[in-house]
Amino acid sequence: MNAAFTLDRLDRRILAALQADGRLTNQALSERVALSPSACLARVRRLEREGFIQGYHARLDPFRVDVGLVLFAEITLKGHSPEELARFDAAIKALPQVVESSHVSGAYDYLLKVVVTDIPEWTRIGEKLTAEEVGADRINTHVLLRKPKIFVGYPVKVQ
CATH class of the missing domain: 3.30.70.920 (Lrp/AsnC effector binding domain/regulation of amino acid metabolism (RAM) domain)
Structure with missing residues (x-):
């Protein structure tokens, strides 16, 4: 991770949008944050590479899936x-x-x-x-x- 990397307004909008819905397509995300799809994808990949985005997961209800x-x-x-x-x-x-x-x-x-x-x-x-x-x-x-x-x-x- 690059210690000098700082989040700008667009990075924060991307993070907020993906955190709310990790299943957003790049097209939908780019429209939501007002970027071109290629610029949006480049930012997402950089956020992943720099460790701000650590993964994408489905949140399960432990009581519904009977985990014990x-x-x-x-x-x-x-x-x-x-x-x-x-x-x-x-x-x-x-x-x-x-x-x-x-x-x-x-x-x-x-x-x-x-x-x-x-x-x-x-x-x-x-x-x-x-x-x-x-x-x-x-x-x-x-x-x-x-x-x-x-x-x-x-x-x-x-x-």
Whole structure:
């Protein structure tokens, strides 16, 4: 990623439009942001290359696709050295049940979003995470009951 790259008004409009509807065709996007299709496509490719656009995904309703239990786990680590953080990061990346992970500040170190079929599966994963080589000291778990507001994107200031 180029540290000197800055977003201009058109880049921000493209990001806002794609975040609202990632299925926009280049033609529709170019019309929405008032650019030619070729100029619009060049900007989108640059935004992807520079890491502003990290991917395109379908957002699924976990209750409709019957994924099992969705949990949020607050993880406190035993140690905080770069090596211990890297070891924990590697361990959770290897677990397909961990669908999202954030290293956070505050009372705990990580917030994980986890999908499991049942509580015994989560118990086995928790035991792996608290194993000495992984380094979790404490896990506080919350079960998702419903989603009154879903994530639809970050606020992009369009000038």
